[in-house]
Amino acid sequence: MGRLTQQLIHYSSFINVNMFRFVEHQADIAVELEAGDRKSLFRNGLEAVIALLTGVPDGEGWERTLEEIPKGKEDIFSIKGDGYDDEERLVNLLNELLNACQIDGWWPLEVESVNFSYDDTVRAWILGVRGQVNRYFVREIKAATYHNLKIDTGAIWRTKVVFDV
Amino acid sequence: MAEDQFKLEQIAPFRWRLPKGSVTGMRVPGEIIASPEMIPRIINDRTPLQVANVATLPGIVRASxxxxxxxxxxxxxxxxxxAFDLEEGIISxxxxxxxINCGVSLIRSDMKAGDVRNRIPKLIDALxxxxxxxxxxxxxxKLSNRDLNQVLETGAGWVVKQGLADSADLDHMEERGALGGGDSTLVSNRAQERAQRQxxxxxxGNHFLEIQEVTDIYHREAAEAFGLFKGQMVVMVHxxxxxxxxxxxxxxxxVMQGVVRRxxxxxxxxxxxxAPFKSREGREYFAAMNCAANFAWGNRLVMVSLTRRIFEDFFKHPWPELGLRMVWDVCHNIAKVEEYEVGGRRQKLCVHRKGATCAFGPGNPTLPEDYRQIGQPVIIPGDMGRASFVLVGTDRATETxxxxxxxxxxxxxxxxxxxxATKGQDIVRQLAAKGITVRAxxxxxxxxxxxxxxKDVGEVVEVVHGAGISQKVARMKPLGTVKG
Structure with a gap:
């Protein structure tokens, strides 16, 4: 089984357990994240960005087939999100992923791991394929925004992120 | 704010006030330009809440x-x-x-759409x-660092300097296609890297290049001044x-998350x-934003130039002979320093327009001589199936x-x-049945x-016309659209 097929299965499982869900936003795109802990919430945010960019499959009608996604040598790249609080760290991390994909040419396949360092900076390691991948993306995402961003903590960690598209 | 708190008071035809106090901390009231028919949808969308939130920002004057x-x-x-006071107000x-400076260029032509209608699909393919x-x-x-810095600081002027466009184009662009306060050293390497090949x-998204036909003229004098006539083919770049x-x-x-905290x-x-407009962070953002705005003007003018070259190849005539002159170029996402009368005194303000267009009225000294008596053209793009409009700015817009x-x-x-809603539909074919060629x-x-x-852009335009903040000049219908 190839890595990309695994990617499809991987995403299907995420959608089935509803770890991120695209919700109505009039002009842009919003996603609700839910997780059992802090690290998973950030991971789910990254997964949502990957689905938004690649459409592999996001369960909302933007799906695409394996023929439409780039192939190449797989490698792992890292990104980080710093900030005053978790809301800032989340926005910065998601925007770093957008930059890695839309500027540096990474086609993201899956999130390998997410960790917080002693100063609360969050780092993530992503498996991807690097090259001229921009034309394969489903859409251009300008940024994750701070609009009404508030992370609810507790037994369930929840938030909603609005992306400017 | 719950929906029943949106107590909009009609203060004039098409003008609705959201009183101070609708949310805590409002420094000025909100004011919404809309028809009575639009109000239920606006309330249902909860957008008055965002109008009220803006009214809480420091230094805001008159109304959000x-x-x-x-x-x-x-x-x-x-x-x-x-609009924010320069001394006490902020920039956001x-x-x-x-x-930044998402906007629209409109190019006129001497050609009648009826004469080229059958060739539109091939022309759209070429574009x-x-x-x-x-x-x-x-x-x-591929811009060198030096050239990119010049684009960032001189905008559309750089495109003219390269011989890609005409100096007369600058006369018909908002701010002549460049804001003076740009400082390219304040644009990060990352941002510059993104610009080098774009x-x-x-x-x-919603950006497009569209061939249109002028179907209606509402204001003969303004249309003549802008070089528009019924049946004419024009091109719009968004x-x-x-x-x-x-x-x-x-x-x-x-950066400003930190300023807000401090x-x-x-x-x-x-x-x-x-950040306060006068703060270091405020001034640095303003300078970098001006650079981005200048890049956008350069970007649209290069596409205007490409369009002219394609028309030359297609119609076998130089573009000046085809009459492909710039009518106007407007930006609709910007913050600019402009002067207005507030509370009986002239004041420089930082005017933020987010999805709104400048509409200078007759006599504005910044307008080119050929438009000064009539007012500034306002280009209003619609959707790819219905219409777009040209309006003209008014004194009423200056006042209100x-x-x-x-x-x-x-x-x-x-x-x-x-x-x-459209899954499984063949949108290309549906639009083709209406005589509109679309490539995406x-x-x-x-x-x-x-x-x-x-929304039907015609309804929106009727409201601004009715409110007197701009007047209808011409309506165009799409013939062919290129989408990203």
Whole structure:
């Protein structure tokens, strides 16, 4: 089984357990994240960005087939999100992923791991394929925004992120 | 604010006030330009809440304004206008948006649409194959660092200097295609890197290049001044500052989160992050934003130039003989320093227009001589299935809306809803049945941008005309559209 097929299965499982869900936003795109802990919430945010960019499959009608996604040598790249609080760290991390994909040419396949360092900076390691991948993306995402961003903590960690598209 | 708190008071035809106190901390009232028929939808969308939130920002003067194409945004509403005192007020990247100087160019021609109608599909194909469009599209121009710095500081002027456009084009562009306060040293390497291959690219989303036919003339004198006539073929280009603008906004928002904390500015939404205009952070953002705006003017003018070359090849005549002159170029996401009378005294203000268009009235000294007596052309793009408009600015806009008017149709369906509503439909064929040729690069672009996803721009235009903040000059219908 190839890595990309695994990617499809991987995403299907995420959608089935509803770890991120695209919700109505009039002009842009919003996603609700839910997780059992802090690290998973950030991971789910990254997964949502990957689905938004690649459409592999996001369960909302933007799906695409394996023929439409780039192939190449797989490698792992890292990104980080710093900030005053978790809301800032989340926005910065998601925007770093957008930059890695839309500027540096990474086609993201899956999130390998997410960790917080002693100063609360969050780092993530992503498996991807690097090259001229921009034309394969489903859409251009300008940024994750701070609009009404508030992370609810507790037994369930929840938030909603609005992306400017 | 619950929906029943949106107590909008009609203060004049098409003008509705959202009283101070609708949310805690409002420094001025809100004011929405809309028809009575639009009000239920506006309330249902909760956009008055975003109008009220903007009214809490330090230094705001007169009112937090919204145009009739208002819809829910992030932080500021789309269709929002807010002016801030330069001494005590703020500047907010969220009040400009990520696509700094997203805007529209309109090129006229001497050709009648009826004479070329059968050739439109081939012409659209030629444009589609030549003007870079779509997600991550890159242009043919690879800018050196030196050239990029010049684009950032001189905008459309750089394009003219390269011989790609005519100096007369600058006369017909807002701010002559460049804001003077740009400082390229304040644009990060990351942002510059994004710009190096994106000059002359359309991008994706709601951006487009469209061939249109003028179907109606409402204001003969203004139409003549702008070179427009019934049956004429014109070309509209809608794009912005591409990745550069996104990066400038993103980086500034990050900086201003810190400013808000340090200065203890109380914000109802973190996307409204801002800094005092006079602060170092405020001035640095303003200078970088000016650079991004200048890049956008250069970007659109390069696409105008490409369009002219394609028309030359297609019609076998030099573009001046085809009459492909710039009517006007407007921006609709910007913060600019302009002077207005507030409380009986002239005052310099930082006017934020996020999804709103400048609409200077007759006599404005910044307008070129050929338009000064009539007022500034206002270009209003619609959706790809119905219409677009040319309006003219008025004195009333100067007095009531900081010389601002609407910017387009405004969405009524989210992208997700639009895709779901049109799944399985052949939109290309549907539009072709209406005589409109459409080419799109993105797989879902047409679904997301389907005409039904937007308000009827005609209704929006009737409101700004009725409110007197601009007057109708001409209506155009689409003949062919290139989408990203």
């Amino acid at each position: 304004l919204a145009m009739p194409d208002i819809h829910w945004g992030y932080g500021f509403p789309i269709g929002g206008v807010a 990247p969220g009040g400009v948006g990520y696509d 589609f194959n030549t003007v870079p469009c779509g997600v991550g599209s890159e242009g043919r121009i 000059l002359g690219t359309l991008g994706s 794009s912005g500052s591409r990745g550069l603008g996104h990066q400038v906004c993103d980086e500034a928002l990050k 200065q203890q500015i109380d914000l109802p939404d973190r996307q409204l992050a801002c 809306t900081f010389s601002s008017t609407c910017h387009g149709a405004g969405r009524i369906l989210s992208r997700k809803a639009a895709v779901q 690069r993105g797989r879902w672009t047409l679904n997301e941008e389907v005409p039904e996803a937007y």
